[in-house]
Amino acid sequence: MDITIHASFLPHDDPEASLAFYRDILGFEVRGDVGRGTMRWITVGPAGQPGTSILLAPPATDPGVTDDERRTIAEMMAKGTYGWILLAAKDLDGTFERLQAGGAEVVQEPVEQPYGIRDCAFRDPAGNLIRIQELR
Amino acid sequence: MSSAQPAAQRLRDLAWLRRVRDRIDREYAQPLDVEALARGAHMSAGHLSREFKLAYGESPYSYLMTRRIERAMALLRRGDLSVTEVCFAVGCASLGTFSTRFTELAGMPPGTYRSQAARATAGMPPCVAKQVTRPVRNREARVPGRS
Numbered sequence: 001m002d003i004t005i006h007a008s009f010l011p012h013d014d015p016e017a018s019l020a021f022y023r024d025i026l027g028f029e030v031r032g033d034v035g036r037g038t039m040r041w042i043t044v045g046p047a048g049q050p051g052t053s054i055l056l057a058p059p060a061t062d063p064g065v066t067d068d069e070r071r072t073i074a075e076m077m078a079k080g081t082y083g084w085i086l087l088a089a090k091d092l093d094g095t096f097e098r099l100q101a102g103g104a105e106v107v108q109e110p111v112e113q114p115y116g117i118r119d120c121a122f123r124d125p126a127g128n129l130i131r132i133q134e135l136r
Numbered sequence: 137m138s139s140a141q142p143a144a145q146r147l148r149d150l151a152w153l154r155r156v157r158d159r160i161d162r163e164y165a166q167p168l169d170v171e172a173l174a175r176g177a178h179m180s181a182g183h184l185s186r187e188f189k190l191a192y193g194e195s196p197y198s199y200l201m202t203r204r205i206e207r208a209m210a211l212l213r214r215g216d217l218s219v220t221e222v223c224f225a226v227g228c229a230s231l232g233t234f235s236t237r238f239t240e241l242a243g244m245p246p247g248t249y250r251s252q253a254a255r256a257t258a259g260m261p262p263c264v265a266k267q268v269t270r271p272v273r274n275r276e277a278r279v280p281g282r283s
Contacts, residue, residue: 071143078150079191080157107158114210123158127151 004051007043010083010128011059013074015040017125018056025102026130028054054085083128092134096120110134152177153191156184157199164203165227170196204228205241212250219246 012018015038022028022044031053032043038058045053059077060070076082089095092110099122100106107121107129118134156177160168173196174184188196204226211222220231223246228234238246 074143074147075150078147078154080154105155105158107161109162114213121161123154127154 006051007053007055008085009055009057010085010124010126011073011077012040012042012056012126013038013059013077014125015042015056015058018042019044021104021124022054022056025099025104027098077127080123080127080129083126084131085128086131086133088133088135090135092118092120092132095132149187150191152179153184153188156188156196157192160196160200160203164200164207165225167227167229168200170200173200201233201237202241204234205238208234208238208246209242209249209253212246213253215250219250222246 010018019030019033019042022042023030026044027046028044029047030042030044031050032041034041035058039061040056040058042056043053044056059082060073065073073082096110105123107123108119110118110120112118118136120132122130122132124130156173159173159176170181170185174181177184179187185195185197188194188199192199194202208222208226208228211217211225212219217225219235223231223234226234235246238249242249244252
């Protein structure tokens with residue numbers, strides 16, 4: 001299989017706030033940063049894994065998106081029902097402690113789920129849910 | 137320009153509602169009530185309940201209780217805790233309220249659920265178990281084959 005999962009996107013509504021979260025709190029490296037103002041496309045990812053990135057992008061930039069749709073997306077981001085991503089870490093408790101100490105908004109402390117995994121969850125500054133699963 | 141200000145305010149209000157909902161997810165096992173949630177968001181309890189329901193389709197009290205019952209179902213499936221222990225573990229102070237809400241969501245009283253559910257998800261893949269054991273919030277689920 002020659003296809004890799006190269007990048008996935010998460011929306012931002014304040015590029016500086018999102019950049020600070022992914023770079024300073026999560027600890028990702030910044031691989032690209034283009035555009036200006038609110039129209040910035042910032043590529044981040046974990047050090048040592050250059051093949052997989054998250055692109056932090058302004059939402060609804062496709063000109064085919066209507067004003068109503070754009071408003072709906074902005075509202076869904078604000079109420080926390082739009083973007084989400086699933087990350088994983090071997091040391092879930094250490095990761096949780098580090099992110100909490102860094103000031104990330106906790107949604108769920110590490111908990112053993114009845115469906116066989118252990119995970120925790122945070123909220124990024126744009127309202128995206130960042131779920132982190134324990135690798136075991 | 138005239139609509140920019142109200143739109144920005146609306147997004148800020150929605151972000152506050154999101155923080156309330158995240159707080160319920162984070163602290164459901166604490167003795168939370170709508171008054172405490174409203175104080176944390178600098179709103180009156182009535183205002184919070186109305187706005188939350190408009191945004192999420194159910195009141196904060198309903199969301200909190202659903203979250204508790206969801207967790208209670210998981211704990212009861214383990215089989216090593218009594219109904220009373222589970223009731224308090226998920227933050228409910230009243231066994232009566234807990235049992236009523238549990239029965240509404242799970243379709244049977246917690247004691248019955250505890251004895252039946254221990255066997256129900258045995259051998260089921262976790263991702264399937266997660267879906268089928270999740271309580272239905274608005275009771276909109278149809279009985280299969282009767283649509």
